[in-house]
Amino acid sequence: MEKQINIRLFKDTLFKGLVCLFAFASALPLFLILYYITKNGIAVINWDFLFNLPRPIGESGGGIGSAIVGTIMLIILSGVISIPFGIATGIYLSEQKKGKLSSIVRLCVIVLQGTPSIVIGIIAYIWVVLPLKTFSAMSGGIALSIMMLPVIIKTTEETLKLIPYHLKEASLALGVPYYKTMLKVILPAGLSGIVTGILLSIARITGETAPLLFTAFGNQFMNLNILKPIDSLPYRIFYYAMSPYPEWHTFAWGASFILVVFTLVFNLIARGISAKWKTQF
Amino acid sequence: MMSNCKSPAGIDRSEKRFTWILTASGAFIVVLLIAIFFTLFITALPAIKKFGLTFLISKSWNATAESFGxxxxxxxxxxxxxxxxxxxxxxxxxxxxxxxxxxxxxxxxxxxxxxxxxxxxxxxxxxxxxxxxxxxxxxxxxxxxxxxxxxxxxxxxxxxxxxxxxxxxxxxxxxxxxxxxxxxxxxxxxxxxxxxxxxxxxxxxxxxxxxxxxxxxxxxxxxxxxxxxxxxxxxxxxxxxxxxxxxxxxxxxxxxxxxxxxxxxxxxxxxxxxxxxxxxxxxxxxxxxxxxxxxxxxxxxxxx
CATH class of the missing domain: 1.10.3720.10 (MetI-like)
Known part of the structure; x- marks a missing residue:
């Protein structure tokens, strides 16, 4: 009897040990990645690296200035396209809790969220690059905005659902028309949640490379024209990482460092906003 | 009394426009997904016609012989x-x-x-x-x-x-x-x-x-x-x-x-x-x- 109990207790401790071991082992890659990025990346970062254009191999120096500008342009472009659509669809879904169309829309949002990024890249290629006959920042922005949409829609819907009904009733009782109630009462009340969603979606697309391979394409020169190919940080990392030159590999690490800082900053701001101005009632 | 308000008809019109925009952007997502499917389908049509479903079980990917699986x-x-x-x-x-x-x-x-x-x-x-x-x-x-x-x-x-x-x-x-x-x-x-x-x-x-x-x-x-x-x-x-x-x-x-x-x-x-x-x-x-x-x-x- 005593022995039986001891075996069971031993099994229990063993299992607990295994769970802890596996759980913490899975955090290990994160620290390895961050360690590698900092170790290899921070050494190449200086003003020259941040603001100069890439140079051809053989010439030392050069930087990722055009890639940083390109990434910022792509974020703005895709934001301009997807934010209005995303918020409007989010309001629609939060208002139409039941109904045939809204449940179909909800399903489509889920499917769109799971669609592989490379497929979206091909779609943007067929829709924008083929008719215009050139790779362009525009097509990259469209591809990325399709990837942003589901995140914005989901967070807008979830946030607006949390806003209590009496807020809406109070406004309607004062004779405020429905659309003004939505725009001036409900939407501002859920603003922090919506902004969080937008920032999270930006963090998601900042590192996307696959949709840019056949759309924004990459460009060694500074370009501010949205109808011309444009460079971006993830594309530059990919390009440098696949090259055979050790110097370019260190550049890839440097660019990765900047990219991780970008995404982490967006994530942190998003979390800060949702913690500080949490929609509470 | 009504003179310094927007006429009910005006409110009605904005109201309708607002609901219409919301529904349209919801429907847009559905259209987007359907469009993605059909775009892929139509551009893949030459390959679908040529190889059919054997595309999925054929193991040769040969650009010179133009046979793809x-x-x-x-x-x-x-x-x-x-x-x-x-x-x-x-x-x-x-x-x-x-x-x-x-x-x-x-x-x-x-x-x-x-x-x-x-x-x-x-x-x-x-x-x-x-x-x-x-x-x-x-x-x-x-x-x-x-x-x-x-x-x-x-x-x-x-x-x-x-x-x-x-x-x-x-x-x-x-x-x-x-x-x-x-x-x-x-x-x-x-x-x-x-x-x-x-x-x-x-x-x-x-x-x-x-x-x-x-x-x-x-x-x-x-x-x-x-x-x-x-x-x-x-x-x-x-x-x-x-x-x-x-x-x-x-x-x-x-x-x-x-x-x-x-x-x-x-x-x-x-x-x-x-x-x-x-x-x-x-x-x-x-x-x-x-x-x-x-x-x-x-x-x-x-x-x-």
Missing amino acids: SLPFLVGTLLTSFLALIIAIPFSISISMFLGEYCKEGAISNFLRSAIEVLAGIPSVIYGLWGIFLLVPLVRSLEMQLGIVPYGVGILTSSLILAIMVIPFSASLGREVISLVPGDLKEAAYSLGATRFEVMKNIVIPYARSGIIAGILLAFGRAIGETMAVTMLIGNSSFLPTSIFSPANTMASVIANQFSEATGIVASSLIYIALVLFLVTTIVNIIGNYVIHKISIEASKEVT
């Missing part, structure tokens, strides 16, 4: 994804149990939770870069020890990186369903003298099973669509893989590698692959979310 890529995708899941499952279930049962709150669990969240946010191209410089040499030295051609890149390397990438997705869902297990069930088992391990094995895991499976399904959907990290680590080979060490291509990576130079029937075949990929991920996602939906309905029933 996607079997090597299907096999490559399934092998990498399954291998990644097998590697990832013990880890993600451990995380879900640790955060959902053993250590629900406190500094340690907060630390682990944020670490997993950050892991989910790291761009895939950085995983690829890291894999090139850490995993490829590791796998290469393993292959040398085993006496196989030391490519370094290949299915095993890609699966390892995919496993790391999908752990956060199945873990977060698993944690939620495990913390949803009703306390009285667990307490009943404890009061009968069960150890924590026995409660886990006989109560928590069976109760949370469908949620854990949904998490694994969603992770699978992500693994088959993952592009950049795999493209950088799989070795870009269009032949049927012979072992888990051989270089291969997944459906996503063959598109990333070859689409920019492809024209005519090659491009059309690649889009055919994209169409298959799109349909598979769509089905996997719909099933996964259906399971989640069912769980949340059951959970809300239990509360009331």
